[in-house]
Amino acid sequence: MTSSSRSARPPLNRRLAEFGTTIFAEMSALAVRTGSINLGQGFPDTDGPEEVREAAVRALRDGRGNQYPPGPGVPELRTAVAAHQERRYGLTYDPDTEVLVTAGATEAIAAALLGLLEPGDEVVALEPYYDSYAACIAMAGGRRVPVTLRPGDGSFRLDLDELRDAVTDRTRLLLINTPHNPTGTVLTREELTAIAELAVERDLLVVTDEVYEHLVFDDAEHLPLATFPGMRERTVTIGSAGKSFSFTGWKVGWVTSTPALVSAVRSAKQFLTYVSSGPFQYAVAEALALPDAYFAAFRADMLAKRDLLAAGLAEAGFEVFRTAGTYFITTDIRPLGESDGFAFCRALPERAGVVAIPNAVFYDHREAGAPFVRFAFCKQTEVLREAAKRLKAAL
Numbered sequence: 001m002t003s004s005s006r007s008a009r010p011p012l013n014r015r016l017a018e019f020g021t022t023i024f025a026e027m028s029a030l031a032v033r034t035g036s037i038n039l040g041q042g043f044p045d046t047d048g049p050e051e052v053r054e055a056a057v058r059a060l061r062d063g064r065g066n067q068y069p070p071g072p073g074v075p076e077l078r079t080a081v082a083a084h085q086e087r088r089y090g091l092t093y094d095p096d097t098e099v100l101v102t103a104g105a106t107e108a109i110a111a112a113l114l115g116l117l118e119p120g121d122e123v124v125a126l127e128p129y130y131d132s133y134a135a136c137i138a139m140a141g142g143r144r145v146p147v148t149l150r151p152g153d154g155s156f157r158l159d160l161d162e163l164r165d166a167v168t169d170r171t172r173l174l175l176i177n178t179p180h181n182p183t184g185t186v187l188t189r190e191e192l193t194a195i196a197e198l199a200v201e202r203d204l205l206v207v208t209d210e211v212y213e214h215l216v217f218d219d220a221e222h223l224p225l226a227t228f229p230g231m232r233e234r235t236v237t238i239g240s241a242g243k244s245f246s247f248t249g250w251k252v253g254w255v256t257s258t259p260a261l262v263s264a265v266r267s268a269k270q271f272l273t274y275v276s277s278g279p280f281q282y283a284v285a286e287a288l289a290l291p292d293a294y295f296a297a298f299r300a301d302m303l304a305k306r307d308l309l310a311a312g313l314a315e316a317g318f319e320v321f322r323t324a325g326t327y328f329i330t331t332d333i334r335p336l337g338e339s340d341g342f343a344f345c346r347a348l349p350e351r352a353g354v355v356a357i358p359n360a361v362f363y364d365h366r367e368a369g370a371p372f373v374r375f376a377f378c379k380q381t382e383v384l385r386e387a388a389k390r391l392k393a394a395l
């Protein structure tokens, strides 16, 4: 092949060409470049519990996990994941055959879709969706079928009839996320019951991203889909130490499901990273066994941050949707006389010294997401106060 014919074809394949650079990389770079407060990418600006960090240091020093850990994850962590699911939800999993450790939830999502989908299979997913879903469905040769959560009564809700109508004979799986990024919606018992009934009736697999399981507020309750009738045997549940313990850089996630489904996910996972995060796996095993008091304090702290930022955003003139879970508040910018979230977020660092994420990036129906903008509140109180002050002064 000559160099001219090589350059005639763009190097990036067609499956990925539509995705570009993730919004998180773009916006975090913008925050650094402009010296802005970064309420875009969802990562805490303080680290998780000291004793968990110390556990990682101990593992490193003791030489645990410095060489390839076992493919499915170290036994200590698989046992701790199973114990956590039982303690919190009454779900029992065999640590040897029903738990898989992954490089964050991101790899769990990728491996689940690569391991479970045939080319052409349809995946019904809640829109707006976390950006890696669309890319991973595409990499697996699947077709995404969005069901849009619509604003009403102060939050974003799922239309169960739309969900039902989205399922066809080609649907292989439902990709669910609760608590939901970016809207902050936590699916209710009624909604989850309906999803479960649909999955059983149409014999669908369900991949459920529950990385924000510990971040639910007020009277919302996190109910794992696997606890609903007929679901344990068809559900792949995904969790993450990044979100539950504020160590997003460690990239430790996990999958729980049946032996057959875990084996399918592992088949793909073994050729993605094979294994990762050796010493951190031991530390996360200790984190999962922290007493309930840790989880209660974590939740209370995030709740206070949510309230602080929500009040600041309202004062600055945004319409603020109710966040029942996650790190995020979704706002509507129309009361500010704006309608294009992309343009708004690109201008915001210069205007106000704050970075946020345009929700439109999480939509196939871009126009449906155009006026919505997401702010992360997993930041220190003084940072949130300063951001609110800047927004109020600038908008």
Ligand code: PMP
Residues within 6 Å of the ligand: 042, 103, 104, 105, 106, 107, 130, 177, 181, 209, 211, 239, 240, 241, 242, 243, 248, 251, 252, 253
């Ligand atoms: N799923 C959702 C809904 C997320 O918000 C994120 C990251 N914030 C992930 C998955 C990825 O998690 P991890 O960092 O563990 O890969």
Ligand code: GLN
Residues within 6 Å of the ligand: 022, 024, 025, 040, 041, 042, 043, 181
């Ligand atoms: N999940 C985080 C968010 O939604 C970001 C993760 C990432 O940067 N890929 O902000």
